[in-house]
Amino acid sequence: MSDLKKEATSLHKAATGLRAVGHHTAKPLQEFKAESHDLSALGALGSLLSATEEIREGMTTLAKLTRGLEEEWETEATFVGDVSDAFTLLDILLAAAARAEKG
Known part of the structure; x- marks a missing residue:
């Protein structure tokens, strides 16, 4: 496996991981937002x-900032995925060029 192909695979995994962040944070974020309306845990101190x-x-x-981070990570995941695709295509083109040179 060429270095470009390895890098493309690694980038693809990273992009997939970044895209999944929102799935992992959605429920905790929703619960956090709900708790902001019920601050009874503060009791008399609050x-x-x-x-x-x-x-x-x-x-x-904090909830808004978290949502903003998720959006930023999604944008980053798209970019990393595009770079991964470019590396894959470049690897294919280089392999084809090498085959063409061999005859």
Whole structure:
């Protein structure tokens, strides 16, 4: 197996892994968002500190940032997949050129 083919395979696996991140984070993120509306775990401490709204806003911000990361990873996965495809094609073209030179 050529180096380009190995690299293409490695990149393809990386792209597949990046695409799967959203599947693994969807449920925990949904649960996290739901908990931002129920801050009863803070009990009286949250009320005494008047911090519940700030905590809720912070949790909402974290959820948005996580979603943004997932979108960025999906874009990165697309790019890595494209590079993998290019390496595969280049490997095929180089092999064909080598065969043509041999006769």
